[in-house]
Amino acid sequence: MLPNTDQIRVGVNGNSPLKRFLNHNDHYQSLLANVIRSIKPQVMIETGVESGYSTEHFIATMHDIGVGHLYSCDPKPSVFYEAYPINHPRFTLIREASWTALDKIFKEAGRVDMFLHDSDHSYNCQTFEYEWAWTHVRSGGIIASDDVGWSDTTPDKPHHAWDLFCERRGVTSLRQKINNGEYFKKP
Numbered sequence: 001m002l003p004n005t006d007q008i009r010v011g012v013n014g015n016s017p018l019k020r021f022l023n024h025n026d027h028y029q030s031l032l033a034n035v036i037r038s039i040k041p042q043v044m045i046e047t048g049v050e051s052g053y054s055t056e057h058f059i060a061t062m063h064d065i066g067v068g069h070l071y072s073c074d075p076k077p078s079v080f081y082e083a084y085p086i087n088h089p090r091f092t093l094i095r096e097a098s099w100t101a102l103d104k105i106f107k108e109a110g111r112v113d114m115f116l117h118d119s120d121h122s123y124n125c126q127t128f129e130y131e132w133a134w135t136h137v138r139s140g141g142i143i144a145s146d147d148v149g150w151s152d153t154t155p156d157k158p159h160h161a162w163d164l165f166c167e168r169r170g171v172t173s174l175r176q177k178i179n180n181g182e183y184f185k186k187p
């Protein structure tokens, strides 16, 4: 059961993205929140905040189970986010792109138990973030990505950054679907 998100976004008055879209429970955000509930990460990193819809799911779950800290990075969250920022002791927002934010987060947090890519879905950015996650997420931790079949250029030709990453790292058989996304437990 999710807690009242007014504890997470002061002043939303029931208008938070999570509350407005709660019935979309097949979305990857609530499915990944269930993974948080199960593995109880001490440190989770999320790339890409936008309105904070996913962020709310994760913080609400951490708030509820009483474990975890979420570090999210986004150089330009949405106008909605700026109007209703998330202010919670289990949350830190780094207003930078993943290219520079991830090393800073790791320096501060010292560990990563769970990683989610949902930022720039270009081949280069996805590959950079997946490989960063591979070298920083602890063994037994979770690496997840939304939009694993994405194409930023031609809709019928996905760039397969996730498929290629999973093949390179020999984890293809571990892949679990979460709607448009996937995750696996790092061996």
Ligand SMILES: C[S@@+](CC[C@H](N)C(=O)[O-])C[C@H]1O[C@@H](n2cnc3c(N)ncnc32)[C@H](O)[C@@H]1O
Pocket (backbone or CB within 6 Å): 029, 047, 048, 049, 050, 051, 052, 053, 054, 055, 073, 074, 075, 076, 077, 078, 096, 097, 098, 099, 118, 119, 120, 125
């Ligand atoms: C798909 S939206 C995120 C949606 C959000 N995770 C959710 O489910 O509610 C993508 C966001 O990524 C941000 N972004 C783009 N490039 C980025 C990067 N390299 N690092 C971090 N965030 C980035 C954009 O500013 C945008 O707000």
